[in-house]
Amino acid sequence: MSVTYSNGVDALNNVSLKINDGEFAFIVGPSGAGKSTLIKLILKEVDVTSGEVIVNGFNLHKIKRGKVPKLRRTIGVVFQDFRLIPTMTVYENVAFVLRVIDAPKKYIRSRVPYVISLVGLKDKVKCYPSELSGGEQQRVALARALVNDPALIIADEPTGNIDPELSYQIVQLLKDINNCGTTVLMVTHAQELVEHFGGRTIVLNNGSIVFDKVLGGINED
Secondary structure, three states: OOOEOOOOOOOOOOOOOOOOOOOEEEEOOOOOOOOHHHHHHOOOOOOOOOOOEEEEEEEEOOOOOOHHHHHHOOOEOOOOOOOOOOOOOOOHHHHHHHHHHHOHHHHHHHHHHHHHHOOHHHHOOOOOHHOOOOOHHHHHHHHHHHOOOOOEEEOOOOOOOHHHHHHHHHHHHHHHHHHHOOOEEEEOOOHOOOOOOEEEEEEOOOOOOOOOOOEEEOOOO
């Protein structure tokens, strides 16, 4: 697929990419390489100029506008800047995702504490974002992305605003989630994380894929 913006910028140029169910893949590349455009394509925030995009069984070229929310409910997104609601507790921030889609109250009451404990924050459920560290806020953001049990999680620079040593914990959490069967796509500038964890690594540069291989990580055993 290719994406050319109205100002003439070729954001993606003849990119062909398949991420398999249950896969963990790093997307790396310099600023302006096309990483953000790729995410926007998957979320149906921009459209291809040519080619097609299929995400979780949805053909995004043919999808009707009314079905876009259904597509997005199959995707959990973790942002660099957390995007938590400051007036809501940890519990309320995570539960909000399910309340928006009118999930049953009984399901919310069981699912939300489970996901919060999964990211190691069961003792912080009543805390507000301002009372949490950056790493804890990112864990809340991860719980929020997980709570609807999405087929795919997109982590967009999830370690960009937290301490380097906490970055490894966040990626390990994403790896653990992936080991349970969720597909994870992590966009990052942090080469040291890619080298540490290894796995499929896709490098974008000037709108093209210049590298797509499985790399070995650092074995700490």
